[in-house]
Amino acid sequence: TVPDITLNNDVLIPQVGLGVFQVPDGSTQEVVEHALELGYRHVDTAAAYRNEEGVGAAVRASALPREELFITTKLRNGDQGHDSTLKAFDASRRALGLDVVDLYLIHWPRPDLDLYVETWRALEKLYAEGAVRAIGVSNFLPEHLERLVAESDVVPAVNQVELHPTFQQPATLEATRRAGVAVEAYSPLGQGRDLESPAVTEVAAAHGVTPAQVVLRWHVQQGTIVIPKSVNPRRMVENIDLFGFELSDEEMAAVVGLDSDERIGADPATFSYSQY
Numbered sequence: 001t002v003p004d005i006t007l008n009n010d011v012l013i014p015q016v017g018l019g020v021f022q023v024p025d026g027s028t029q030e031v032v033e034h035a036l037e038l039g040y041r042h043v044d045t046a047a048a049y050r051n052e053e054g055v056g057a058a059v060r061a062s063a064l065p066r067e068e069l070f071i072t073t074k075l076r077n078g079d080q081g082h083d084s085t086l087k088a089f090d091a092s093r094r095a096l097g098l099d100v101v102d103l104y105l106i107h108w109p110r111p112d113l114d115l116y117v118e119t120w121r122a123l124e125k126l127y128a129e130g131a132v133r134a135i136g137v138s139n140f141l142p143e144h145l146e147r148l149v150a151e152s153d154v155v156p157a158v159n160q161v162e163l164h165p166t167f168q169q170p171a172t173l174e175a176t177r178r179a180g181v182a183v184e185a186y187s188p189l190g191q192g193r194d195l196e197s198p199a200v201t202e203v204a205a206a207h208g209v210t211p212a213q214v215v216l217r218w219h220v221q222q223g224t225i226v227i228p229k230s231v232n233p234r235r236m237v238e239n240i241d242l243f244g245f246e247l248s249d250e251e252m253a254a255v256v257g258l259d260s261d262e263r264i265g266a267d268p269a270t271f272s273y274s275q276y
């Protein structure tokens with residue numbers, strides 16, 4: 001089973017979740033239902049992914065007690081601003097069919113709008129009302145996080161950022177941890193591209209695990225929360241089976257050595273697409 005991480009407000013989050021970015025809404029229910037059968041208890045979606053309905057349908061179909069599940073969704077760029085955030089949250093909550101969302105994130109800082117502090121005030125309100133159990137941010141660079149912490153009351157519970165062996169963002173990681181904010185890795189496998197280097201495959205062979213398990217273990221061993229995406233049941237099973245082996249300091253260092261500072265996704269400093 002997957003251990004929990006304690007967030008800075010004492011809420012527990014399973015350290016491994018299923019990411020559903022790019023899973024079409026038509027197949028999301030089936031994929032998430034399957035994941036829940038396989039033991040996943042944490043699902044990460046977003047308004048921008050257009051599959052919140054499928055996630056909600058799977059939650060209901062599973063008949064699992066609501067308190068055993070951890071569901072994250074995110075506010076789209078185009079919905080930033082105080083009132084529009086409250087409205088967008090309501091739409092997400094209805095799409096999911098949930099009374100309470102476990103974690104609600106600002107999806108991107110959108111520095112061009114200069115609205116993320118005002119937007120955060122709306123998330124603080126949702127948190128105070130108990131509509132969400134925790135609030136956080138995504139794609140925040142150190143300057144965004146530091147400004148948010150300085151200008152608001154609730155410290156974000158998480159910062160969810162792109163993180164994988166070839167893009168390790170040490171400055172963002174350090175700033176996030178220093179602020180007492182948990183790190184969540186999206187694209188933890190580099191969208192499947194970070195699995196072929198010998199530093200990974202040799203360690204995998206030595207432990208009798210797959211390259212994906214080595215990369216995910218490398219994340220979790222640093223205390224990072226991971227949300228690997230898979231629609232394949234065999235790979236879904238692999239991706240939560242990370243707690244029966246341990247990487248040595250040398251093996252951890254070999255993965256650290258793969259950093260080439262190359263993003264796959266958008267750059268938070270400039271990304272402004274409203275649908276996202």
Ligand code: A2P
Pocket residue numbers: 019186187188189190191192193195210212213227228229230231232235236238239
């Ligand atoms: P699939 O959905 O067919 O399993 P990331 O989470 O970094 O974005 O990576 C997701 C990509 O990696 C998807 O293309 C996914 O394909 C693939 N993937 C997920 N889990 C594994 C795994 N255990 N082994 C190999 N590829 C994987």
